[in-house]
Structures are given as structure tokens and as C-alpha cells.
Amino acid sequence: MRKKTIIQCAVCTMMIWLYALAGFCTAYASGSVLIDPGHGGSDKGVELTKRDSEADFTLDVARKIKANLARKKAIKVILTRSDDRDLSIEERKKIVSGSGADLFVSLHINAGFGITSSGYEIYFRGFEQKGQITPDSDNVVDDMIQTRYLNDSIRFSNLVEKEMGKIFARQGRGLRGAPLAILDGLKMPAILIELGFATNHKNKEILLEKSVKDRIAGALSKSIEEYLESK
Ligand SMILES: [Zn+2]
Secondary structure, three states: OHHHHHHHHHHHHHHHHHHHHHHHHOOOOOEEEEEEEOOEOOEOOOEOOOOOEHHHHHHHHHHHHHHHHOOOOOEEEEEOOOOOOOOOHHHHHHHHHHHOOOEEEEEEEEOOOOOOOOOOEEEEOOOOOHHHOOOOHHHHHHHHHHHHHHHHHHHHHHHHHHHHOOOOOOOOOOEEEOOOOOOOOOOOOEEEEEEEEOOOHHHHHHHOOOOHHHHHHHHHHHHHHHHHHOO
């Protein structure tokens, strides 16, 4: 009887060690992400229907991302706005620079460029400033940091592209470098996602599907988690 207990204890101890070792070896996602639901308050953004606006859509998706990632204790999610309010670009940038976040994601819905334009688009602060930098030591260091942010933004964009492609068929508009005001001067990897075209019939149908916000939030949560896991 005593021998049996000793063997049971030894097996238990071994299993605890194996669990601990597995936990130690598995990379886990940690860090903070700042989600920026575009527009809000008096600025409704693009209109999907009389009742469905870009401002509400992006807020719902941002809240769902926060709820998804709340299950991961090591990931902190901050929102630039968590309700329907006016928020200028300057105010958003102030929140971003005070956040110390590892990643910035701004959410929008696209419109225009003709009714055939469709799909999602990802923008990040591009290569356009690089040619203007003069090679003194401060600028070289700054250039290296900006290059790292750019590389990380592209790496995150690739993860998002893989997941978002399951919701919107890719139309070859892909990833883009762009001097968008909200992304300009941010000191962290940062992207802006246009989730689809409200002016394209098929995209609009998808954006009005009941489950689409959950699916988009799921795709982005997964991308964020994968990114933070490998940073
Ligand atoms: Zn917008």
C-alpha cells in the first residue's frame, strides 16, 4: 500500500515537472495593443445603412477584440475611444504616445474609388520619408528605429492579411505604405485597416452580415496574438 502511494506521488511529481517544462518551452503572447476605432460622435464616417455607420462598426469590432483578448492575461488592450464620442486626430495621437503600447491598429471602412473597388486594405507608415534623412548619427539611429517599426508593421500586416483574406476576397490592393495623418510620427509598429468598401455591393453585403464583426474581431485578435507571441 505504502509502495503504491510512493509510486503515485512520483508519477504526480513527474507530471507537474513536465507541465512546467511545456509551459516554459511554449512561447506565449504578451504585451499591449492600442486599438483605434475610427470616427465617432458627430463624425459618423462612411454610411452602411441609415442606422449602420463606420463609427459604430469600428467601435463594435474594437470592443470585441478587447473582449477576445481579455482571456489572455498577459495581453493588455487599450482603446482610443470605448464609446461614441468625438475624438480628433491630435487627441488620438496623445493617447497613443502616452500608452507605451507595442502595437497600434486603427480601424476604418473604405468608400469610393468606383463601385468595383473592393476588399480590405492595410496601410502603414511607408518608405516615403526615408529619402529625406541626412546621415548624421542621430538621424541614423532614428532611421534604424523607424526601419524596425516599419519591418514590424509589415510583419503584423502579413499576419492580418492571412486572417482577413478568409473574410474578404483579396482584390490585389494589398499592403500599402502611406503618409496617413494618424500613423505619422508614431513611435511603435502601426497599421490602419480599411475593412472593406461600403460603396461595393458585395462588400457591403458582407459588412452587414450578422456575424461579420465577430469574424473580423476574431481575425484581428488572432493576428495580434500571433504578433505578440513572436515579437
Ligand atoms: Zn474612416
